[in-house]
Amino acid sequence: MTPAPDVDSLVAGARDGDARSVARLISLVEDASPLLREAMAALAPYGGRATVVGLTGAPGVGKSTTTNALVGAYRGRDKRVGVLAVDPSSPFSGGALLGDRVRMQDHALDRDVYIRSMASRGHLGGLAWSTPQALRVLDAASCDVVLVETVGVGQSEVEVARTADTTVVLLAPGMGDAIQAAKAGILEVGDVYVVNKADRDGADNAVRELRHMLTLGERRAPGEWRPPIVKTVASRGEGLDELVDALDKHRGWLEETGTLHERRLHRAADEVESIALTALRERVGDLRSRGGEHGLDELAADVVAGRTDPYAAADRLLARLTGR
Amino acid sequence: MTPAPDVDSLVAGARDGDARSVARLISLVEDASPLLREAMAALAPYGGRATVVGLTGAPGVGKSTTTNALVGAYRGRDKRVGVLAVDPSSPFSGGALLGDRVRMQDHALDRDVYIRSMASRGHLGGLAWSTPQALRVLDAASCDVVLVETVGVGQSEVEVARTADTTVVLLAPGMGDAIQAAKAGILEVGDVYVVNKADRDGADNAVRELRHMLTLGERRAPGEWRPPIVKTVASRGEGLDELVDALDKHRGWLEETGTLHERRLHRAADEVESIALTALRERVGDLRSRGGEHGLDELAADVVAGRTDPYAAADRLLARLTGR
Numbered sequence: 328m329t330p331a332p333d334v335d336s337l338v339a340g341a342r343d344g345d346a347r348s349v350a351r352l353i354s355l356v357e358d359a360s361p362l363l364r365e366a367m368a369a370l371a372p373y374g375g376r377a378t379v380v381g382l383t384g385a386p387g388v389g390k391s392t393t394t395n396a397l398v399g400a401y402r403g404r405d406k407r408v409g410v411l412a413v414d415p416s417s418p419f420s421g422g423a424l425l426g427d428r429v430r431m432q433d434h435a436l437d438r439d440v441y442i443r444s445m446a447s448r449g450h451l452g453g454l455a456w457s458t459p460q461a462l463r464v465l466d467a468a469s470c471d472v473v474l475v476e477t478v479g480v481g482q483s484e485v486e487v488a489r490t491a492d493t494t495v496v497l498l499a500p501g502m503g504d505a506i507q508a509a510k511a512g513i514l515e516v517g518d519v520y521v522v523n524k525a526d527r528d529g530a531d532n533a534v535r536e537l538r539h540m541l542t543l544g545e546r547r548a549p550g551e552w553r554p555p556i557v558k559t560v561a562s563r564g565e566g567l568d569e570l571v572d573a574l575d576k577h578r579g580w581l582e583e584t585g586t587l588h589e590r591r592l593h594r595a596a597d598e599v600e601s602i603a604l605t606a607l608r609e610r611v612g613d614l615r616s617r618g619g620e621h622g623l624d625e626l627a628a629d630v631v632a633g634r635t636d637p638y639a640a641a642d643r644l645l646a647r648l649t650g651r
Numbered sequence: 652m653t654p655a656p657d658v659d660s661l662v663a664g665a666r667d668g669d670a671r672s673v674a675r676l677i678s679l680v681e682d683a684s685p686l687l688r689e690a691m692a693a694l695a696p697y698g699g700r701a702t703v704v705g706l707t708g709a710p711g712v713g714k715s716t717t718t719n720a721l722v723g724a725y726r727g728r729d730k731r732v733g734v735l736a737v738d739p740s741s742p743f744s745g746g747a748l749l750g751d752r753v754r755m756q757d758h759a760l761d762r763d764v765y766i767r768s769m770a771s772r773g774h775l776g777g778l779a780w781s782t783p784q785a786l787r788v789l790d791a792a793s794c795d796v797v798l799v800e801t802v803g804v805g806q807s808e809v810e811v812a813r814t815a816d817t818t819v820v821l822l823a824p825g826m827g828d829a830i831q832a833a834k835a836g837i838l839e840v841g842d843v844y845v846v847n848k849a850d851r852d853g854a855d856n857a858v859r860e861l862r863h864m865l866t867l868g869e870r871r872a873p874g875e876w877r878p879p880i881v882k883t884v885a886s887r888g889e890g891l892d893e894l895v896d897a898l899d900k901h902r903g904w905l906e907e908t909g910t911l912h913e914r915r916l917h918r919a920a921d922e923v924e925s926i927a928l929t930a931l932r933e934r935v936g937d938l939r940s941r942g943g944e945h946g947l948d949e950l951a952a953d954v955v956a957g958r959t960d961p962y963a964a965a966d967r968l969l970a971r972l973t974g975r
Contacts, residue, residue, distance in 0.1 A: 599947060
């Protein structure tokens with residue numbers, strides 16, 4: 328058995344860039360460990376420095392390759408980089424982790440790159456909860472940039488993208504992608520668009536189509552951000568400098584306009600609200616399992632017998648819950 | 652403008668079998684009216700008498716026709732019948748209502764049949780909330796049996812079926828239905844199975860296949876209910892007496908074993924819990940919109956600034972919410 332970790336020394340280790348401490352802290356998040364509260368309290372003063380970039384897009388557009396190439400581009404600018412690959416659809420992280428290790432082997436020996444897959448096992452609120460907490464770990468570990476790459480598809484992907492400061496939406500030519508993207512609702516979430524595999528036929532068409540769709544929905548006020556479209560061939564490292572430039576520019580815009588602070592406030596409010604609601608749900612669950620004359624069962628019996636109605640019963644439940 | 656209804660006289664009217672009062676009470680449910688609390692309180696003493704039968708199954712199996720024929724069969728036994736057709740997928744009830752009126756015209760002039768479509772418009776908890784409340788109205792209106800027919804498909808259908816005392820799962824030959832049913836998880840929820848359109852090729856095959864699948868999953872203790880399979884041709888009224896017999900038998904079993912009370916307790920607990928959680932969520936929402944120094948925004952600002960962590964912030968939020 329692994330002895331219970333000492334949270335303070337893990338946090339100190341993570342701040343020193345010790346990969347093992349970072350790994351154990353993220354495992355606390357993944358496992359919804361009872362030590363998580365303590366860890367988050369200890370990490371709180373060390374956050375807010377890293378830029379969080381979310382990468383999203385349909386399978387086959389080259390998300391992993393682009394993430395890998397983007398790590399290289401940031402390293403070329405001497406940035407410390409964290410990668411969080413989250414799979415909302417899988418409760419297991421082992422397989423994905425192994426895959427990442429293989430595909431990310433370019434950076435395996437680089438002390439200034441930290442790569443981690445994360446699943447939602449055991450976590451009550453799922454990845455919407457655990458992603459921001461894992462980000463706090465990587466932030467405290469002095470990463471300049473954290474790339475959040477979602478493995479799954481669909482709505483949950485968009486949700487995870489929302490934990491980012493800047494969201495990159497990836498497409499590839501010849502997949503009817505702009506339309507796919509419109510359907511998936513990701514045309515609304517992108518701050519920067521990437522048409523990857525730009526050496527393929529139809530790349531310019533994809534850019535045109537995408538620009539058209541972005542302009543269609545456009546009712547931007549002056550000073551608002553206009554999402555750029557960057558062409559890349561991630562497998563050959565082409566276009567990556569342009570992508571990093573676009574990301575830096577967006578970060579600059581976020582800061583100048585106060586949007587960065589605004590987005591982070593909104594996200595923090597979401598997170599606090601979600602933790603509070605989960606705690607309340609647990610308290611209701613406790614009342615339910617307690618049964619008997621002090622629990623929900625008694626109230627349900629009153630409703631079934633017609634002695635009360637469900638609204639009045641809910642009021643009594645809330646009174647017990649909140650001491651009012 | 653319609654004047655605000657007097658809840659007590661609506662309830663009195665419903666108990667007298669006045670269709671207009673029943674309709675207005677169910678509209679209160681559908682619209683999540685502020686009068687709903689009062690209505691549910693007034694209805695509370697008059698519930699628990701009706702047997703609630705849920706009908707579920709894939710599109711094309713003849714759900715509406717079977718419901719219609721079942722109304723006829725119950726009327727032949729001099730029972731007062733309510734029909735609640737719920738469409739979890741649609742926020743509108745108008746269209747479905749019209750459709751029902753047409754297809755249910757056999758019973759249009761029968762004072763002892765009440766037919767109503769219901770959508771989920773405006774209702775916070777959706778149909779999982781509104782269905783039991785509409786059932787309370789029909790129950791108080793002295794229906795002996797209420798048939799709940801779901802129009803949509805998928806998980807929500809199974810959920811609505813759970814509000815019933817007895818759940819009927821419908822299939823039809825030649826649709827690969829047993830396998831479909833297995834996938835949809837409805838092999839676990841059926842108390843009675845109907846193979847409708849039993850005059851078609853493959854009906855006996857469908858029954859055999861279904862019996863096989865039901866036996867596969869079977870680990871029933873002695874005294875447990877074994878779901879019967881009834882063959883019907885609902886469009887010609889064939890097999891309906893057998894179906895009513897099977898439903899009566901199931902109701903008898905529910906009562907003898909105490910399962911009826913148990914199921915209703917469980918459902919009432921679900922309902923009370925759901926109302927309480929919705930109220931809590933609204934209180935959190937109030938704190939959020941209040942903003943400023945007394946709301947969630949201040950807590951979020953503390954989290955972003957690293958002055959606190961999200962767990963501690965959630966504790967403070969809960970303390971404000973619950974007065975603890």
